[in-house]
Amino acid sequence: xxxxxxxxxxxxxxxxxxxxxxxxxxxxxxxxxxxxxxxxxxxxxxxxxxxxxxxxxxxxxxxxxxxxxxxxxxxxxxxxxxxxxxxxxxxxxxxxxxxxxxxxxxxxxxxxxxxxxxxxxxxxxxxxxxxxxxxxxxxxxxxxxxxxxxxxxxxxxxxxxxxxx
Amino acid sequence: xxxxxxxxxxxxxxxxxxxxxxxxxxxxxxxxxxxxxxxxxxxxxxxxxxxxxxxxxxxxxxxxxxxxxxxxxxxxxxxxxxxxxxxxxxxxxxxxxxxxxxxxxxxxxxxxxxxxxxxxxxxxxxxxxxxxxxxxxxxxxxxxxxxxxxxxxxxxxxxxxxxx
Numbered sequence: 528x529x530x531x532x533x534x535x536x537x538x539x540x541x542x543x544x545x546x547x548x549x550x551x552x553x554x555x556x557x558x559x560x561x562x563x564x565x566x567x568x569x570x571x572x573x574x575x576x577x578x579x580x581x582x583x584x585x586x587x588x589x590x591x592x593x594x595x596x597x598x599x600x601x602x603x604x605x606x607x608x609x610x611x612x613x614x615x616x617x618x619x620x621x622x623x624x625x626x627x628x629x630x631x632x633x634x635x636x637x638x639x640x641x642x643x644x645x646x647x648x649x650x651x652x653x654x655x656x657x658x659x660x661x662x663x664x665x666x667x668x669x670x671x672x673x674x675x676x677x678x679x680x681x682x683x684x685x686x687x688x689x690x691x692x
Numbered sequence: 693x694x695x696x697x698x699x700x701x702x703x704x705x706x707x708x709x710x711x712x713x714x715x716x717x718x719x720x721x722x723x724x725x726x727x728x729x730x731x732x733x734x735x736x737x738x739x740x741x742x743x744x745x746x747x748x749x750x751x752x753x754x755x756x757x758x759x760x761x762x763x764x765x766x767x768x769x770x771x772x773x774x775x776x777x778x779x780x781x782x783x784x785x786x787x788x789x790x791x792x793x794x795x796x797x798x799x800x801x802x803x804x805x806x807x808x809x810x811x812x813x814x815x816x817x818x819x820x821x822x823x824x825x826x827x828x829x830x831x832x833x834x835x836x837x838x839x840x841x842x843x844x845x846x847x848x849x850x851x852x853x854x855x856x
Contacts, residue, residue: 640820644810650776656806658822661759 552605553646553683557670558596559585568685584688589663595638597670598653599683601646607674608645612652614670615639616689618662628667637666646672660691719775719812721767724836724849726752728760735849740837744793751790751852756829762804763821764836764849768812779839780818781807784826787833790852796833803832812841826855 557568566585587593599612616637617628628635637660644652660666671684722737733752738745754760766780783798783805798805804824810816826832832855837848 636821636823638820638822640818640822642808642810642818643816645813650811652808652810654806654808656822657802657804659824661825 552602553672554598554600554602555670555672555683555685556598556600557668557685557687558594559587559668559687559689560594560596561587561591566687568687570683570685582686582688584690585668586690586692587660589691590659590661592657592659594655594657595668596653596655597685598651599646599670599672600651601649603649605649606645606647607676609643609674610646611641611643611673612670613639613641613673614654614668616658616660616666616668619665619667627669660689663691665689666691719768719770719841719843720838720847721769722764722836722847722849724762724764724834724851726760726762726834726851726853728754728758733851735851737847737849740846740848742793743795745848745850749791749850749852751854752834753854753856754826756855757825757827759823759825760853761821761823762834763819765817765819766836768814768816770812771814773814775812775841777809778812778841779807779809780836781805781839782820782834782836784824784832784834784853787831787852790831790854795835807839826853829855831855 553570555570559566564585566583568583595616597614601607615628615630617630617639618635618637619626619628620635630636630639638656638658640654642652666689667686668689669684669686671682673682720737724735726733731752731754733750735750738747762782762784764782768775781798784803785796785798785801787796803826804822806820806822808818810818832853833850834853835848835850838846841847
């Protein structure tokens with residue numbers, strides 16, 4: 528009887544662990560480009576490794592035509608309902624390299640969007656947008672996905688810094 | 693007692709109307725706005741065909757070079773079906789005159805354009821806010837549309853921009 532109970536407990540634990548997607552359960556890809564150059568980023572490293580991994584930087588001119596292309600793709604064994612995908616290009620104030628833009632200030636936001644979708648069986652959501660940044664400065668292009676079953680460090684995201692001169 | 697001919701004619705008419713309503717069932721609720729310099733125009737869901745839809749487009753007046761913000765929210769309101777890998781696109785392109793029936797295709801001359809490919813299920817949402825400027829005076833069309841939702845019609849929302 529003890530062996531049976533232990534087996535059932537083990538099975539339940541394994542199933543519970545398997546139900547929580549790993550960071551590799553999603554691939555987030557972000558690309559910023561103009562007519563002649565592009566910068567690509569994929570899933571950001573975990574919070575612990577982020578400081579050691581510098582963000583890719585794309586250099587652009589004010590009012591230049593730019594394209595943002597992102598994709599979030601589910602892994603083979605991933606199944607999450609009602610995932611929130613959030614993306615933006617926004618002005619970053621301050622010199623903190625880890626600083627995120629204040630999206631509550633409308634003046635900071637060049638573009639911002641979101642969608643909800645079920646992710647399973649390797650399906651994907653993607654977008655391609657043209658945009659221009661009129662004021663020189665430091666901007667962040669970022670794609671991130673959030674779900675109540677994912678811890679913040681497991682949420683897929685990709686980021687590119689945009690230096691506009 | 694046999695029913696009169698008029699009864700069957702009315703019934704046929706009702707069934708036809710019902711089927712037509714089913715066939716044109718709404719899949720998306722759309723709210724599209726453009727604003728700048730304290731002014732705002734709003735448009736809501738329309739159906740294509742016809743390409744220009746069934747409702748007149750609102751007109752938004754602005755100055756060349758003015759900072760404008762477009763914003764849209766699409767809600768998938770079909771209560772039953774899953775619609776996979778639907779393309780939704782939006783664009784601002786030059787047109788000949790406000791209210792014209794012909795819908796210009798977005799190309800590399802578009803002031804701003806974008807597309808999304810995603811799965812929609814009941815209550816799925818898609819939204820965007822984006823700043824843009826139109827540098828040259830003229831008449832432009834801001835349009836948001838589904839391109840390949842699996843139905844006999846597509847949904848869109850549009851606003852004419854008159855840039856002075």
